Amino acid sequence: xxxxxxxxxxxxxxxxxxxxxxxxxxxxxxxxxxxxxxxxxxxxxxxxxxxxxxxxxxxxxxxxxxxxxxxxxxxxxxxxxxxxxxxxxxxxxxxxxxxxxxxxxxxxxxxxxxxxxxxxxxxxxxxxxxxxxxxxxxxxxxxxxxxxxxxxxxxxxxxxxxxxxxxxxxxxxxxxxxxxxxxxxxxxxxxxxxxxxxxxxxxxxxxxxxxxxxxxxxxxxxxxxxxxxxxxxxxxxxxxxxxxxxxx
Ligand code: KIV
Numbered sequence: 001x002x003x004x005x006x007x008x009x010x011x012x013x014x015x016x017x018x019x020x021x022x023x024x025x026x027x028x029x030x031x032x033x034x035x036x037x038x039x040x041x042x043x044x045x046x047x048x049x050x051x052x053x054x055x056x057x058x059x060x061x062x063x064x065x066x067x068x069x070x071x072x073x074x075x076x077x078x079x080x081x082x083x084x085x086x087x088x089x090x091x092x093x094x095x096x097x098x099x100x101x102x103x104x105x106x107x108x109x110x111x112x113x114x115x116x117x118x119x120x121x122x123x124x125x126x127x128x129x130x131x132x133x134x135x136x137x138x139x140x141x142x143x144x145x146x147x148x149x150x151x152x153x154x155x156x157x158x159x160x161x162x163x164x165x166x167x168x169x170x171x172x173x174x175x176x177x178x179x180x181x182x183x184x185x186x187x188x189x190x191x192x193x194x195x196x197x198x199x200x201x202x203x204x205x206x207x208x209x210x211x212x213x214x215x216x217x218x219x220x221x222x223x224x225x226x227x228x229x230x231x232x233x234x235x236x237x238x239x240x241x242x243x244x245x246x247x248x
Contacts, residue, residue: 004108004131004175007037007078011197017209019080019178019199020217022073023049023066027214029073036077038176038199040111040211041067043082043141048215055140058084060097067105080109080133080176085141088112091124098130107131109175113139116161119168126173134169136162137203138181151202153183162186163193170194178211179203 011017019038022028023045031039043055045066050057060083067081081101088094094112101107111133114122125132137152153159163186166177170193177198179187184204191198191207199209215221218236 001108001131003076003078006076007108008175008197010037011208017197017199019209019211021048021211021213022070023214025069025073027073028070028077031214032074032077037209038078038080038109039070039074040080041070041082041105042111042213043084044213046084048213048221054143056085058082060084060087060100064100064104067101067107071106078108079106080111081105081107082111088118088121088125091121094121094125095128095130098125098128102130109133111135111178113141114165114169115139115142116165119165119172122169122174123172132174133176133178134166134174135178135180136165136169136182137179140180149181151181151183153186159183159186163190166190166194166198170196179207180211 017037019040020031020036021040021042021044022031023041028039041063043058043063045062046052046055046058063082063084071079083097087097098110101110109131112122112135114134114136122132122134138149143149153162162182169177174196177194177196179190179198179200181202182200184206187200187203188206197208199211200207201211213221220236
């Protein structure tokens with residue numbers, strides 16, 4: 001809670017928030033000591049750690065294991081943890097699993113993917129005092145084919161739906177809104193209209209903060225489905241290539 005309050009104060013003072021994923025203690029310690037505001041244990045671990053094609057195979061026990069590793073490296077960053085697919089299908093299941101993330105892993109924020117159909121679950125968790133982040137736009141847990149990996153909100157109808165959903169989340173009291181691959185103009189409008197901080201990945205630069213998957217930043221993601229905004233970084237590559245060249 002202390003770290004979350006610190007984060008919200010930073011936001012009120014106009015700081016742009018940074019959020020980077022981590023799945024182990026070394027990376028989380030590095031991110032924390034370099035002033036990353038939010039460290040996210042994302043269910044992207046299904047892809048970048050387990051090597052799968054989606055987030056759909058991640059279990060609550062796997063998230064708990066990695067979150068405990070990450071937590072051990074943190075001092076001041078806010079720890080945000082994903083509830084994986086099929087762990088929040090009903091109110092009681094959602095609360096039971098959110099409570100696990102808070103009690104076993106010291107989650108400062110619990111993140112769920114929200115659409116019009118499950119916003120009642122978000123509302124229930126907030127009423128039960130779960131500090132919640134609502135993830136909207138591209139929802140990896142709902143995607144069944146490659147065509148789902150696209151920008152959301154480009155048409156007027158879809159843009160309005162995402163805008164209305166964000167405002168509903170803001171009204172029910174989420175602590176944070178995360179936009180994934182939302183049309184930049186819609187994303188800007190959402191960030192201007194909401195009281196809660198709005199951070200994004202693949203949703204333009206005009207938000208209250210940016211999210212990145214650590215392996216995307218390092219340029220070593222082996223598939224590109226975690227984000228539509230991958231940039232190839234060279235520094236990590238150079239270190240490894242130099243080591244290999246010098247030790248042959
Ligand atoms: O699981 C994850 O890493 C995420 C980010 C892509 C936002 O949810």
